[in-house]
Amino acid sequence: MELVVAVGLIVFKVALLIAILLLLPLPLTWLERKIAGHMQQRMGPMRVGWHGLLQPVADGVKLLTKEDHIPAEADRFLFKLAPILALAPPFVVFVAVPFGESVSVLGTEITLYVSNMNVALLFVFAVIGIEVYGVIFGGWAANSKYAVLGSLRTCAQMISYEIPMGFAVIGVVMLAQSMSLLDIVRAQANVWNIVYQPVGFFVFFVAGLAESQRIPFDLAEAEGDLGAGFHTEYSGIRFAFFMVSEYAIMLLTSVLAVILFFGGWNGVLVPLPPLVWFVLKVAFFVYVFIWFRFTFPRYRYDQLMAIGWKVLLPLSMANIIITGVAFL
Amino acid sequence: MSRALDRIGTWIGWAFFADLANGLALTFGYMFSKSVTMQYPDKEKWLPYSRYRGHHFLKRDEEGEIKCVACELCARICPCYCIEVIPYEDEKGNRRPAKFEIDMARCLFCGLCEDACPADAIALGQQYEFSSFSSRDLVIGRDDLLGKPGKAMTGGGVVAARLNTEQDVLVETSEPQGYNWWRNIRRT
Structure with missing residues (x-):
């Protein structure tokens, strides 16, 4: 009986997580378009529902009913595989991400995470690395110049930004003496890591921007010079898969930034429920992502590489050394 | 001396991304300013000026x-x-x-x-919704053509979209000189 309850609980949590992650892009696209509109003194979507609230639903219906086109020269197997490969990893990663300690429902303590891995951080970086395969396969299988160029860029970008991102969080691991995300948040109960690790946070955040392929680092789908990169040949539901995956990664980067550097669900000054604090912080970072998108221009390709290898990598190395020395 | 200080200040600003922060502050400020959109078929509509060339009409x-x-x-x-x-x-x-x-x-x-x-x-009149x-x-x-509305008497204002301006109605608008499209746009 105990086993059944435990298994049922895990299944329920996973189902809830998947549902939330699949549905969250709907309000996020609405929010993004609204914020974009108001930053440009437009109104954004206004006509479907109250202030365009139902616009994402209309867009979703449109994407679902559109023709699912596969180019004639495409590698059909890889072409179909790529969106799934891009979609799955961000969902898998959230298994290791904690959203809070625990809540008691009907007298039983329910933890707000699916699993407490002791190498959660390593798991997150390992799995999120798989996502790039979706992009590469998508670009390659479409057999189109723009798509291949886009995915080549993504490939180079991922390699050069995954390294500083990995180095940036080593400082956090040193402070918490653990790679478990739960322990990392617990270690920040009094002082958030951002106080000790401002450089680490800077490197992590910039690399995170690049990782989630957002402006100013969205070279893979630079509309101006590449059409839409690997998105070019995708339509209908497969395109929606890529979009959902992109939003999930944006969310993941925000969640990781909050957990690693901004004290997770630890509140400050105002006593709010831990989960509310967590959601507020994540929402702030999601807003920052959108805000950046409509403020900054895109970096050129060589500038992107220069930032990755000449600025972020030395900075993250120095951060590790200084943290280590201070720790001794 | 002051030039040297200026240069140091520029470098410090560059190191801490003062220019990027400026850009972010600007877009943030714009987010809370009024939008310039005219919601034409839904809420508002524009009244043509008297020189506007719309649908023809014949005079008596x-x-x-x-x-x-x-x-x-x-x-x-x-x-x-x-x-x-x-x-x-x-x-x-x-x-x-x-x-x-x-x-x-x-x-x-x-x-x-x-x-x-x-x-x-x-002559070409004021009607443009045909x-x-x-x-x-x-x-x-x-x-x-004989029944079409003539030249607009006043114009340039923005009125409720449901208002019928076909029958030579004189519309009282709060902007007799025409709608100021620049009023919510910041110019430096």
């Missing part, structure tokens, strides 16, 4: 007689040949149009017919 003189003398000069000068006039002689012996048709689908609203008319009979599902419905005859 004081006795209610049609002013047109069917000289066909408008049909001659029209660059897209969209006016067709057939004259006849009425009871008083005046030359008048038996048929006066304008194909609005072909018209380019240049206003040359208005300039060419010797009798001041045709889209149609069929181009055949856009061929407008003489009697319809």
Whole structure:
């Protein structure tokens, strides 16, 4: 009986997580378009529902009913595989991400995470690395110049930004003496890591921007010079898969930034429920992502590489050394 | 000395991304400013100025007689040949149009017919909402043209979209000089 309850609980949590992650892009696209509109003194979507609230639903219906086109020269197997490969990893990663300690429902303590891995951080970086395969396969299988160029860029970008991102969080691991995300948040109960690790946070955040392929680092789908990169040949539901995956990664980067550097669900000054604090912080970072998108221009390709290898990598190395020395 | 300080200040600003912060502050400020969108078919609509060239109309003189003398000069000068006039002689012996048709689908609203008319009979009025599902419905005859709204008296204001401005109504707007499109846009 105990086993059944435990298994049922895990299944329920996973189902809830998947549902939330699949549905969250709907309000996020609405929010993004609204914020974009108001930053440009437009109104954004206004006509479907109250202030365009139902616009994402209309867009979703449109994407679902559109023709699912596969180019004639495409590698059909890889072409179909790529969106799934891009979609799955961000969902898998959230298994290791904690959203809070625990809540008691009907007298039983329910933890707000699916699993407490002791190498959660390593798991997150390992799995999120798989996502790039979706992009590469998508670009390659479409057999189109723009798509291949886009995915080549993504490939180079991922390699050069995954390294500083990995180095940036080593400082956090040193402070918490653990790679478990739960322990990392617990270690920040009094002082958030951002106080000790401002450089680490800077490197992590910039690399995170690049990782989630957002402006100013969205070279893979630079509309101006590449059409839409690997998105070019995708339509209908497969395109929606890529979009959902992109939003999930944006969310993941925000969640990781909050957990690693901004004290997770630890509140400050105002006593709010831990989960509310967590959601507020994540929402702030999601807003920052959108805000950046409509403020900054895109970096050129060589500038992107220069930032990755000449600025972020030395900075993250120095951060590790200084943290280590201070720790001794 | 001050130049050296300036340069140091610039470098410090560069190191801490002062320029990026400036950009972010600007977009953030704009996010809370009013938008300039005119919600045309839903809420608001724009009143044309008196010089606006919209749908044609034919004028009548004081006795209610049609002013047109069917000289066909408008049909001659029209660059897209969209006016067709057939004259006849009425009871008083005046030359008048038996048929006066304008194909609005072909018209380019240049206003040359208005300039060419010797009798001041045709002009381009203020109506601009006459889209149609069929181009055949856009061929407008003489009697319809006589009933079309004339030149706008005032214009440039923005009024509620449901307001019917067809029948020469004088609309009181809060902006008699016309809507100031720049009022919510920051200029430095």
